[in-house]
Amino acid sequence: MNDFALIVELCPRLRRHLEDHARAGQTVRYRDLAHEAEVPGPHTIHKTTEALEAIARADHAADRPMLAALAVGRGNDGLPGPGFFQLLRELGRYDGPDSGEPARIAHAREVNAVVAAYQDG
Template sequence: MQNPADDDRDLQARLRRVLTACAAMGETLAYRDLARRAAVPGPHGIHRLTLALETMVREDHVAGRPLLAALAVSRAQRGPDGGALPGRGFFHLLAELGRYDGPDHGPAAAACHAGEVARAQAYWGSRDLPGGV
C-alpha cells in the first residue's frame, strides 16, 4: 500500500503537468475537467483536488513563483464579465498569505484572479516541466 503522502505528491505532480499544459495554451480549466484529466480518484475527488490545489498555492507562494493553481476555476463562480473564477476559498487563501486584501467575489476578486492567471500563464507556459517543478 502506498503512503498517503506519496499519493499527495503524485496527485500534485499530475495536477502540475495538466495545469502547465493549460498555461502553455493560455487556458484555464474547470475543477471537474482538471480532476478528470489528472485522474483524481473518487469518492470525494473534488475535495482531494481542492486540498492539493491549496498545497500548490502555498508551495508556489513560498518559492516566489506565480500560482499555477490559479488556472483551476469553478464553473459556478463567475466574475462580473461572466468569466470563470476559482472558488471563494482561493481568495481566502490568498488573503491568508498576504497576496490579496479584498472580497471573495466581484470586480476586485476578478481583477486579482486575472493578474494571477496572467502571471501563471507567462511563467508556467514558457516552461517544459515533464517531471513537475
Template sequence: MHPLTNDDPELCQTLRAIAKDRGRITYAELAAALSQPGPQRIRRLAERLEASVRADHAVGRPLLASVVVSRSSALPQRGFFDLLQELGRYEGPTTGPQAEAAHAAELTAVYDWWDQNRDDA
C-alpha cells in the same frame, strides 16, 4: 527539488500545459483529467491545489492553480481567495469585481511567466 516542480508532478504537469496554452480548466474537468478518485474528489483536488499554491508561493513563482476555475463563476473557489489572503497576496472579497481583478492579475502572471519559460519541464 527542481525549481519547476513540487510534490505533485502529475498536477503540476497538467496545470503547466494549460498555462502554456493560456487556458483555463474547471475543477470537474481537472478531477477527470487526473483521474481523481471519489468520494469527495473535488475536496481532495482542492487540497492538492492548495499544496501547489503554497509551493509556488514559497519560491516566488506565479500560482499555476490560478488556471483552475468554477464552471458557474469562471473564478476559483472561495478557498483559493482565502489562501491568497492567508499568504498576504490578496485582501478583499471572494466574489465580485475585486476578486475578478485579483484572479485576472494572477492569471496574467502565470501566462506571462510560462510564455517566458515555455521550454522548461
C-alpha cells in the same frame, strides 16, 4: 492510502496538467482537471482542491506564479472558489472579498502572471 499521501501523489500530476493549460493560456474547471489527472473518487473535487492548495503554497514559497489560479469553478463566473481567495489573503497576495470585481481583478492578475511565465519559459 491516507488522504495526505494521496495529496502528495496528486500534486505532481495536477501540476503537469496545469502547466499544459498555462502554456495554452487557458483556465480549466476543477472537474475537468480532476478528470485529466485521474483523481480517484469519492470526493474528487475536494481532493483536487486540497492538492491545488498545496501547489499554491509551494508556488508562493518559491516565489513562482500560482498555477492553481488556472483552476476555476463551474458556477463561479470563471473564478476559483472562495478558498482560493482565502488562501491569497492568508499569503498576503490579496485583501478583498471572495467574489465581485476585486476578486475578478486579483484572479486575472494571478492568471496573467502564470500564463506569462509559462509562455516565456
